[in-house]
């Protein structure tokens with residue numbers, strides 16, 4: 001008799017089953033549960049393209065395949081009791097340049113806060129385009145009103161993206177917005 005790897009329930013013959021990335025069998029309700037809180041990678045490219053891929057740690061990318069670039073695996077970080085947030089181990093060759101919505105950008109010369117939320121909105125609206133691929137990863141937290149978020153670029157793009165972020169942050173448009 002087949003059993004679900006998550007809930008341990010027996011799966012009757014003829015019932016739909018789902019394979020985890022590790023080749024284990026899950027029942028439909030555990031599969032649906034996993035997809036009620038997926039994480040998402042949104043890649044913004046220098047040509048203005050945007051691609052979003054939802055994934056879960058157990059089942060990989062929605063539509064099949066492993067977890068998307070640049071995710072090695074997902075980790076649930078427990079803060080206390082049932083509370084916590086999603087975090088991600090990033091594939092070798094990539095670097096997390098920011099996490100959380102608002103963060104200080106690690107630039108030794110300019111100690112300025114960059115509003116990531118505003119940058120994300122501008123990217124979504126195609127008001128700005130990054131000079132290289134930029135990966136924004138979103139996941140669940142125990143607070144339903146907020147998402148965990150990290151921003152990742154390839155190692156070789158770190159310098160260029162830092163320069164770009166400092167330019168938009170200090171640029172004329174940013175200033176206008178601050179003053180409006």
Ligand SMILES: [Zn+2]
Pocket residue numbers: 004005006007008009026027028029030031
């Ligand atoms: Zn199950």
